[in-house]
Amino acid sequence: MSAGPRLLLLSSEFPPGPGGIGMHAYQLARHLAAGGWLVTVATPQAYVAAAARADFNRRQPFAVITLPERDAGPLWPVARLRALAGAMGAARPDILLASGRRALWTAALLGPLYQRPYVAVGHGSEFHSGSALPRVLTGRSIAAAAAVVAVSEYTAGLVRAAGRPRELVVIPNAADGERFRPGQDTAAPRRELTLDGRRVLLTVGRVGARKAQDVVIRALPRVLAVHPDVVYVMAGLPEKRAEFTALAESLGVAAALRFTGLVEDALLPALYDLADVFVLVSRRTAAGDVEGYGIVVQEAALCGTPAVVSRGCGLTEAIREGETGVSVPPDDPAATAAAIISLLDDAAAGGDMGARARELATRATWAERAADYDDLLRRFLPQGTGHRPLATGH
Numbered sequence: 001m002s003a004g005p006r007l008l009l010l011s012s013e014f015p016p017g018p019g020g021i022g023m024h025a026y027q028l029a030r031h032l033a034a035g036g037w038l039v040t041v042a043t044p045q046a047y048v049a050a051a052a053r054a055d056f057n058r059r060q061p062f063a064v065i066t067l068p069e070r071d072a073g074p075l076w077p078v079a080r081l082r083a084l085a086g087a088m089g090a091a092r093p094d095i096l097l098a099s100g101r102r103a104l105w106t107a108a109l110l111g112p113l114y115q116r117p118y119v120a121v122g123h124g125s126e127f128h129s130g131s132a133l134p135r136v137l138t139g140r141s142i143a144a145a146a147a148v149v150a151v152s153e154y155t156a157g158l159v160r161a162a163g164r165p166r167e168l169v170v171i172p173n174a175a176d177g178e179r180f181r182p183g184q185d186t187a188a189p190r191r192e193l194t195l196d197g198r199r200v201l202l203t204v205g206r207v208g209a210r211k212a213q214d215v216v217i218r219a220l221p222r223v224l225a226v227h228p229d230v231v232y233v234m235a236g237l238p239e240k241r242a243e244f245t246a247l248a249e250s251l252g253v254a255a256a257l258r259f260t261g262l263v264e265d266a267l268l269p270a271l272y273d274l275a276d277v278f279v280l281v282s283r284r285t286a287a288g289d290v291e292g293y294g295i296v297v298q299e300a301a302l303c304g305t306p307a308v309v310s311r312g313c314g315l316t317e318a319i320r321e322g323e324t325g326v327s328v329p330p331d332d333p334a335a336t337a338a339a340i341i342s343l344l345d346d347a348a349a350g351g352d353m354g355a356r357a358r359e360l361a362t363r364a365t366w367a368e369r370a371a372d373y374d375d376l377l378r379r380f381l382p383q384g385t386g387h388r389p390l391a392t393g394h
Contacts (some may be wrong), residue, residue, distance in 0.1 A: 004036035005381050008093035010107055012100025014043040014064070016056040018206065018237055018262055020295045021123050021217055023161065024173060025099045032377075033062040040091035042084060043103075044069050047237065047262065063090070074283045088114055094381050095119065097373075098145075101126035101138060107299055108141035117146040117380045122280045124314055125150070126294020127158040127286070146380045149373070152314035155292040171372045172317065175298035177365035182358070184273040191223035193258045199344055202275035203306075204268070204296045207259065208239040212283045212310070215333055217244055220253040222337035227344050232279075233258040272303035276341050276350065283309040283330045294318045297325070300388030301357035302365075305321070308339045324357035 011025035025041065033039045039062035045053045046069065057064040065087045068079040071380040084235035088110060098107035104126060107118040126138060142148055142163030150156035151173045159168055200222075205211040213234050223230050234244075238259050248254040263271060272278065276291050278300035282291035290313050297307050297318035307325035309315035319325030326343070328335040 004038055005095070005378070006038045006091055006093045007032060007040070007377070008087060008091040008096050009039060010040045010096060010098045010100075010103035010110075011041065011043040012103045014041060014045050016052055016265070017045050017047040020173075020205075020293075021100045021125075024121070024123070027028055027174075027176065027366040028097070028099075028370055028373055029062050030060070031366055032374060034169065035374060037374075038091075038194050039063070039290060040065065040087060040093070042067055042087040042091075046121075064264050065090070083152045083221050089218070090372075095146075095377055097121065097377065098124070101134075103255075103338060104141045104145075105137050108137075109146050111144070117361065118144075119147050119149065119377060119380065120145040121149045122151065122159045122292070124155045124158060124290050127162045128288030128290060130171060135162070149376065151293045152317045154314040154317060158290075158292070163165060169376060171369055171376075172364065173293040173295045173298065174364050174366045174369045175295055175302050175361060177302060177362055177367070179301045180272060180302035182273055184270040186274040189270050190274060193231075193260070195231060195233075198229050199227055200275045201230060201232045201277050201279050201340060202235065202271060202300070203233070203279050204235045204263075204271070204299070205280065206237045206239055207234050207241060207244065208237075209285045210282055210289050210291065211236070212281050212330070214240075214244055214247055215281050215283070215331060215339070216279050216337055217248050217251065217253065217257070219334035219337035219340065220248070220256055221251055222334065223340050223344075224253060230344070231256050231258055233260060233271065233275070235260045235263045235268070237262055268299075269303060272300045272305055275300065275303075275305050277331070277340055278305045278307040279309075279340065280307065280315060281328060281330060281332075281336050282315060283311060284313065291315050298361050301354075301361035304351075304354040304358040306343060306353040306357055308336065308343070319357070320360065324353055324360060 013019040013022035015026050029039050029041050042065045044067050067083050070074045096102045096107045099121040104120050111118040142165050146165040150159050150170050156170050241259050248257050284290045293314040309327050310330040311327045316327050326339040328339050344357040
């Protein structure tokens with residue numbers, strides 16, 4: 001039996017550190033490797049200790065090459081180029097898959113240099129406005145790709161505005177159907193966060209401008225007036241903890257906040273499972289950064305938790321309006337509060353919505369999405385490197 005085709009997956013982030021782009025890349029690497037691809041990942045792995053990173057990488061069924069970052073010293077770009085050249089030599093890829101803006105630029109450099117096709121994945125954050133040079137680099141990189149995958153119809157519009165792809169395919173994001181499910185042991189997080197007897201709102205993601213946890217904090221006075229037992233849990237890198245705590249204190253709701261910081265992988269499903277409502281009302285930042293889809297909404301859905309999300313971005317494609325979640329205008333605390341209250345007021349209806357969210361989410365997990373990527377990537381392989389398509393299990 002011949003070896004499978006060789007893939008070099010370039011990603012702008014990767015576990016065990018946080019980030020939706022990194023989780024997307026990890027799931028593709030895991031499922032494609034299981035399906036016979038010889039996968040090598042080249043990526044920065046930020047926000048984690050070197051020992052944890054090394055332990056994580058050793059346990060994977062694919063090779064991981066950690067790329068140097070700015071903390072490696074003033075010559076880090078040279079070190080990164082050397083690492084990438086080493087990755088190309090070690091992987092000897094038939095095709096490149098690039099996820100994230102810097103990864104896209106890297107593929108546009110390596111692909112022609114090594115005469116290998118590359119497929120790009122657009123998430124949304126790559127296309128925010130900025131100086132002329134990044135826009136030009138992104139546009140040219142999109143145009144030179146064999147194909148571009150957008151993770152939502154919303155993101156597809158951003159891709160078209162940023163460049164002229166030869167082929168544009170929408171493959172929505174998904175979540176891990178093996179890891180996220182109801183029935184988790186929630187005793188430890190309930191005890192540590194003092195959540196017993198409380199109704200829980202949850203946001204998962206970097207605590208900062210784009211995820212807009214401040215909008216939920218501004219909504220809390222209205223929510224607490226109706227449901228005084230509510231607690232708002234924010235799981236993720238606490239970038240703006242001090243600022244958001246000061247905001248909550250000014251509104252008299254600081255006692256209802258819980259910051260977890262980065263959450264261990266083993267504990268995250270329990271947080272989704274204990275939540276009554278998942279809330280992600282992301283905004284477009286001043287720099288133009290925007291939410292392309294929202295994997296975390298799907299993770300919550302697999303645990304049977306309904307969601308409140310913002311309109312005007314890819315989040316609305318992660319729910320079915322009124323069926324698995326509710327959408328609200330961005331930067332609107334009053335509408336956010338009303339949506340949360342409506343779900344908390346009718347626990348039975350909220351439960352039905354969560355059950356429907358899980359039902360739909362289980363039909364489109366990473367196994368199905370990886371099969372879609374497999375189909376696309378195989379079309380651009382050199383002659384003689386094909387292999388059997390991935391099975392989805394359905």
